[in-house]
Amino acid sequence: MPELPEVETIARGLDPLVRRRTIAKAEILWERTVDARSIPLETLRGDSIESVGRIGKFLAIGLRSGRTLTVHLRMTGRLTVAKKDTHVPYERLALVFEDGDKLSFADARKFGRIRLLDEVSSDVLGVGIDALSQSLDAAAFGSIVRKRTTPVKALLLDQKRIAGVGNIYANEALFRARIRPRRPAGRLSARERSALLAALRRVLLRAIESRGSSVDDYVDAEGLPGDFQKKLNVYGRAGLPCRRCRTPIKRIVLGQRGTFYCPACQR
DNA sequence: ATCAGCACCTGTTGGC
């Protein structure tokens, strides 16, 4: 479910809600929610939250002890704050605070993972340069794309190279840059590369302004949906007329993911 | 290096 704009929205919303709160205990309701490489969550007792940030699609909860708790929402994860005794549907893990509230992680499909680490970095998390990083410039983007035969859309989705882009925004950025998803990445012209990088930034930033896309069930830290789904040009619009040229939007499968594009606008 | 296929899970939706 959540990609960079949704995770960023959650981080911003969550930060003021959990800052400075002290953890009384972690309640684990589905064991596999805790990453096998995690420091045991019992050690969270007495620690407190300093801030909430984002690395790629990971939420990074900075703790007083200097450690970091990372949360990956995968498809259906949700993080919300509630009273300790509130029943949260599909709750898999809860950080109960000393003040009687809890930070609840709910996840219908159980794909989400939480991990407590001494030190975080994009390297430890296995992700590449953040899609909104200033250092992702033409040169850096060029070296990622260069000589690759893989379809450009698959490259955008590869978290080890560029972190944060998921299926919605990969489709949308390619539409905006007028590039077909199957084009081998290495065969894009310099002009197309710069159009794509600009489109990617623009789409992600505008999605953050809209507080993300709620296509199905995404909600932010306050339980509110985003608005960007109203502005999507291709994602989920198979058969509907292109907003630019009225040609029906096509759906193909690429790398096992639904892929949408306008056969007239995108070359 | 790359890629298809499958695994992990559950809920929703659309077709017959």
Place this chain on the structure above:
DNA sequence: TGCCAACAGGTGCTGA
């Protein structure tokens, strides 16, 4: 109405 297959904002592993 009911059943079943297809599909879902993600990622990791295996084997060709």
